[in-house]
Amino acid sequence: MRSLSVLLRKDLGELFASRAFWLTLLVIGPLVGQSFIQAVSTYAEVSGGALPQGLSPLDGIVVPSLGAYELAMMLLFPFVAIRMISAERTTGALKLILQWPVSRAAHVMSKLTSLLIAWLLSLAAFAIAMLMWRAYGGHLDAAEVTNVLLGYTLRFVMTSAMAMAAAALVPGAANAAVVVLAFTIGTWALDFIAAGRGGLLETLAAYTPAAALRSFERGLLRADVVLVMLIITVVALFITARFLNLGSIVAAVIALLLAAGAISIASHVRASVDLSEDRRNSFAVADENALRSITEPLTITIWLSAEDPRMNDFERNVLVKLRRTMKVEVRHPLEGRTGLFSRYGEIEYRLGGRTAVSKSTTEEIVLETIYGLARVPAPPHSEAAYAGYPLAKRPAGAALVFYALWPMGVLAFWWASRRSRRTG
Amino acid sequence: MITIANLTAIRGGRRILDDVSFDVRAGEILGVIGPNGAGKTTLFECIAGLQPITSGTIDRGDGLFYMPDGVKPWPDQTVRWTLEIFAKMYGTQTGVSVPHGVVAQTLLSVSFENQRVSSLSKGETKRLDIALALLTPHPVLFLDEPFDGLDLRQMLATMDLLRSVKRTLVLSIHQLRDAARICDRLLLLNHGRVIATGTPAELGDIEEAFLALT
Secondary structure, eight states, X not given: OHHHHHHHHHHHHHHHTOHHHHHHHHHHHHHHHHHHHHHHHHHHHHHTSSOOTTOOHIIIIIHHHHHHHHHHHHHTHHHHHHHHHHHHHXXXXXXXXXXXXXXXXXXXXXXXXXXXXXXXXXXXXXXXXXXXHHHTTOOOOHHHHHHHHHHHHHHHHHHHHHHHHHHHHSSSHHHHHHHXXXXXXXXXXXHHHHTTTOHHHHHHHTTSHHHHHHHHHTTEEEHHHHHHHHXXXXXXXXXXXXXXXXXXXXXXXXXXXXXXXXXXXXXTOOOEEEOOTTOTTSOOHHHHHHHHTOOSOEEEEEOOOTTOHHXXXXXXXXXXXXXXXXXXXXXXXTTTOXXXXXXXXXXXXXXXXXXXXXXXXXXXHHHHHHHHHHTOOXXXXXXXXXXXXXXXXXXXXXXXXXXXXXXXXXXXXXXXXXXXXXXX | OEEEEEEEEEETTEEXXXXXXXXXXXXXXXXXXXXXXXXXXXXXXXXXXXXXXXXXXXXXXXXXXXXXXXXXXXXXXXXXXXHHHHHHHHHHHHSSOOOHHHHHHHHSOGGGTTSBGGGOOHHHHHHHHHHHHXXXXXXXXXXXXXXXXXXXXXXXXXXXXXXXXXXXXXXXXXXXXXXXXXXXXXXXXXXXXXXXXXXXXXXXXXXXXXXXXX
């Protein structure tokens, strides 16, 4: 145990000696500040407007403020992670530490723990933003904020593990950076190509880092998303440990095949919790009970292209909730094609041998159609609508904190860290 | 103490090490000499477990530590930090406090301790590497080119120190006269094969023997 603490001390020492870490920390404050200031201003405008009802701090403040971290996870933190491996390889230190009486897994976990500490330190900017929001009189819901932070942290760990695996697999930090950026761009392409196509491609696209984050940002904690992120992280860590030295390509291929199988199984796990305060991922409780009483599977065939805004509405407002409530199979006969089809715009519902067709994407009409097919009476609704938390306040003091005090604080800690290394 | 039997390492179809066998005896200083590309570094890294072997066996006895040539570990850290990390890693394992200060003072002047590793000269880096190797508790040390970059005075001081540490040493040395001066026994490697072994006296004029055999 004491050996592990020495290992962690070494990796933390290397992290704090890394310019990449301090530059990331320096940049993250103004980025978060810029997003936060803009979000508070926009929130104030909407709150003072004609329709402030249902205004959610999750969408209006929390998620926009975290946007800076998404950027940092794509373009900054991977380089900090790559450096943790490639610097020791370049200087020859790796050949020394691999002879230390600790396992390779311990080396990799120590580096990941150091990176996690760096991540938590960077979250101080977000914490300051949320404290300021509360000081303005803003509302925050603990469950939905915790959920979205969990999503970002899982994504950070997954990205870091993948960056370390790239650094272990390919020679040189620059090559590893190219691999990581190529992967990120590849997932963007997958997001774009797979939307609305259905099948394996769309299943895969549901677990790209950006897509995985979207479900957390909607206040949804999905077991399948968490499991897939953890599987990818574990495999990336395994490959990092194997390829620190004497890597076997056979072991890596076996690990990837096992991961593909595990991801395939995990993608069928349907458990989820709606942690959003406004229950945006759930039907009304009465509707959920009525839908759960329908035992036959529902098949929905959607004659809409992926680019059609109605498809997006239908996915966000209906399909997300339906998948959480009953067994449903969704088909996309257009498979991403666009053009004139005689049935374009139709949504066909099939349940227990009965079929109904509708062009509506609104929740009420869809539920009415399903109840009609299942011959279940529509339940009465008694739940109060989410009132929202409008707040028209200016982001007073935020510019000073994020554009001046944060960079000065980071530079002061950087200087103190360099000084303490020199003087011991 | 350490026994290498029929060690062969093939890389890209080329035999880097070819049926290498030898013993390392307790307390001796064994010098591995040979021309550039003879396979000395590959031999050391295979023995340390840092490179795969194709066939053969390696009995590492009670353990060994290998210090490669040209290592400049953690260049952003100070010499003191680097020594302390090594000392603590092994101190926690053995339960014995490693007197890193003594080792450091022998090899490095005290003024080096607060210098960053990146600012060290080649000779200073080499002395740091040797200090790190001496901080480990292993009974056998494999040192690749331990005198490379040292001036005559530093080399003589380092030789004295290495003789005094009472450890079994295996040194890869390309300066033949240096090898003959410090080593109890020499092993001549060429094209991955052991060409000759013996004491410096048995091998006679080491330079002539080298030229005749390689």
